[in-house]
Amino acid sequence: MKFxxxxxxxxxFLLFSFIAGFxxxxxxxxxxxxxxxxxxxxxxMWFTMITLLTLSLGYSIAYLRTQNLKYDIRxxxxxxxGIVFGLLGLATGSIWAKxxxxxxxxxxxxxxxxxxxxxxxxxxxxxxxxxxDFDKRARISGVYNIFxxxxxxxxxxxxxxxVQSLHPGGLEGAQGGGNPALGGGSLDPTMRAVFxxxxxxxxxxxxxxxxxxxxxxxxxxxxxxxx
Amino acid sequence: xxxxxxxxxxxxxxxxxxxxxxxGILLYVASSIFVLFLAIGxxxxxxxxxxxxxxxxxxxxxxxxxxxxxxxxxxxxxxxxVSSPVQFVIAKMIYNAVVVIIMVVLSLILxxxxxxxxxxxxxxxxxxxxxxxxxxxxxxxxxxxxAAKAQQNAAIMAILGFPLIIPQLMLLIRISKSAFGLGFExxxxxxxxxxxxxxxxxxxVLAVILFPFLWKD
Numbered sequence: 219m220k221f222x223x224x225x226x227x228x229x230x231f232l233l234f235s236f237i238a239g240f241x242x243x244x245x246x247x248x249x250x251x252x253x254x255x256x257x258x259x260x261x262x263m264w265f266t267m268i269t270l271l272t273l274s275l276g277y278s279i280a281y282l283r284t285q286n287l288k289y290d291i292r293x294x295x296x297x298x299x300g301i302v303f304g305l306l307g308l309a310t311g312s313i314w315a316k317x318x319x320x321x322x323x324x325x326x327x328x329x330x331x332x333x334x335x336x337x338x339x340x341x342x343x344x345x346x347x348x349x350x351d352f353d354k355r356a357r358i359s360g361v362y363n364i365f366x367x368x369x370x371x372x373x374x375x376x377x378x379x380x381v382q383s384l385h386p387g388g389l390e391g392a393q394g395g396g397n398p399a400l401g402g403g404s405l406d407p408t409m410r411a412v413f414x415x416x417x418x419x420x421x422x423x424x425x426x427x428x429x430x431x432x433x434x435x436x437x438x439x440x441x442x443x444x445x
Numbered sequence: 446x447x448x449x450x451x452x453x454x455x456x457x458x459x460x461x462x463x464x465x466x467x468x469g470i471l472l473y474v475a476s477s478i479f480v481l482f483l484a485i486g487x488x489x490x491x492x493x494x495x496x497x498x499x500x501x502x503x504x505x506x507x508x509x510x511x512x513x514x515x516x517x518x519x520x521x522x523x524x525x526x527v528s529s530p531v532q533f534v535i536a537k538m539i540y541n542a543v544v545v546i547i548m549v550v551l552s553l554i555l556x557x558x559x560x561x562x563x564x565x566x567x568x569x570x571x572x573x574x575x576x577x578x579x580x581x582x583x584x585x586x587x588x589x590x591x592a593a594k595a596q597q598n599a600a601i602m603a604i605l606g607f608p609l610i611i612p613q614l615m616l617l618i619r620i621s622k623s624a625f626g627l628g629f630e631x632x633x634x635x636x637x638x639x640x641x642x643x644x645x646x647x648x649x650v651l652a653v654i655l656f657p658f659l660w661k662d
Contacts, residue, residue, distance in 0.1 A: 282658050337608040344604055349595055358594050361655045365587060366609060368651055372644060373612045 224422055231419030235262075238412045245406050256314045258412055262420040263307030264332075268374075270300035270424045271339070275367040278360040287443050290356035291435050292428075293363060294346055297339055299428040303420075304336040331374050338366050338373075352442055448528050452536035459515075460544075466515075470508050474552050477503065482559035490563040490625040497556060498618050501578060502610065504552060505545045509585040510602050512541050513593035521660065530657040538586045538652065545582040549574050563625065570624035577617040580641060583648045584610050587656070594659050616641045 239258035247254060277293035280286070311329065312322040323329060345362055349355040436443055460467055481496060488496065516524075524533055553574055557567075564570045585606050592602040620637050623629060 334608055334611050341605045341608055345591070345595060345601065348601060354594075357658055357661075358591055361659050362591055362605065364655060365651050368647055369584075369609050369612060369644075372640070372647075376640065 225426060228419055228422035228426060231415040232423060235412055235416035235419055239416065242408055242412060244409065250318060253314055253317045254409075256310060257409070258416045260307060260310040260314055261413070262417045263303050263310060265417045266420045266424040267300045267303040267307060267335075269421050270296045270303060270428065271367060271370070273425075273428075274300060275364060278363040281356055281360050282364075285353075285356075287352060287356055288436065290352075290360060291439075291443070292432055293360065295428045295431045295435065297342055297363065299424050299431070301336060301339045301343070302427075303424055304332065304339070308332055308336065328374075335370050335374055338370055342366060448532045449536045449539070452524075452528060452533060453540050456512075456536070456540045466511060470504070470548065471551065473507055474504050474548055475555060478552060478555045478559060485560075487561040488563075491622075493556075493560060493563050494618060494621055494625060496560075497552075497574070498577070498614060498621070500552060500556075501549060501574065501581065502607075502614065504548050505578065505581045505585055506603060506606060508544050508548050509541045509582055509589050510592070511589075512537055512586065513589040516593065525660065530660050531653050533660070534586070534590070534652055534656040537590075538583055538649070541582040541586045541589075542579045545578040546575050549578040565626040566624045570621060573617065573621045573624060576641075577613075577621070580613045580617070580645050580648075581610060583645055583652070584613065587648070587652045590656060590659050613641060613644055616644075 235258055239255055244252065244254050274293045274296035277289045277296065281289035281293060308329075311332070315324060315326075315329075316322050319326075342359060342363055346355055346359045349358065478500065481500065485492065485496070553571060556562075585602070588602050588606040588609070591605060595601060616637050620634065620641065623634055
């Protein structure tokens, strides 16, 4: 087993965020009550998804520059793990929405954008699955991946800020817009102290999962990758 | 510039020689709008707007899908020898934009005849729909190239293209609401038009950068 320091950091951060996330005293904001604890789990999912998809973009660019198949395998696995975190983000968000907005799904612009983002990357997986030739798959899906990322970023970062939304950080957000992920100034220092370790813990976990899948794939496809 | 003009002329000649595909799409436009008319008659402005853009989406995907799918492998090798990928993809984009805009003009006329005209400012709506057709055709050109290279049928193009077109489509639907008399905050409309133009420029730049990787075999 390959055991490196960042895996220890990952475990410690996640344990800390689970324990502290459920035990600390949270501020009572609006109709959030205790559901605000979901903030430590829901928001890190999106941070992790964006990080993993950006890593995937990076490896796709690296593949197109070097034609090294290993990079393409990395790009594919990071994107797949990114989708899983996107689905987890949607699920944790829906549960939260049920308790605060009354519905699992209320067609909020940010919910829509997140769902579309997941669809875009599902299409990437379908495209990868539709080709059997490794080099061809790598090249074509690499092109799609780069294109998708550049469309996806305006979709989740620019467009949601231009419309009214139930989420914080819309046109009429609590602090007049701003970053939807951070809830403006309403985040108190104790929550911040739990939130950031949670974000990094989940990001590291995402990388860890992808890393295992990549290593497994490289082992099972030794002859193809090293050819 | 000259090679681009020649490539566009080539596409035009092919279109003229295979007129059945062009008229096939025209028939598709006419019959789908007629079915729409039978289904919903004269809809209110919100429904009209939504349905109009959905229709443009299906029409453009059909019109653009063939642009790369029709090129045989041998012919692609020939283009590879005589032109550069950048010229080739730009020619395709210009040609597809023109075709899609023609389709939009025709479908707009049919919409006005069959489904009525609830918009307050017809010219504004027309201009927005031309610009929209241009935006949609840009994204679908690259998707068509990817689908053709993946040697798949047109279905994969819809799978790849539909999620990707949503940002542009959302912006277009909102912008075109202004033609139905919906007021926006000052500057909001300009901001959206600029954002859409920004997306279009991004798509063109990405297509020019990425297409050379696609066409090498």
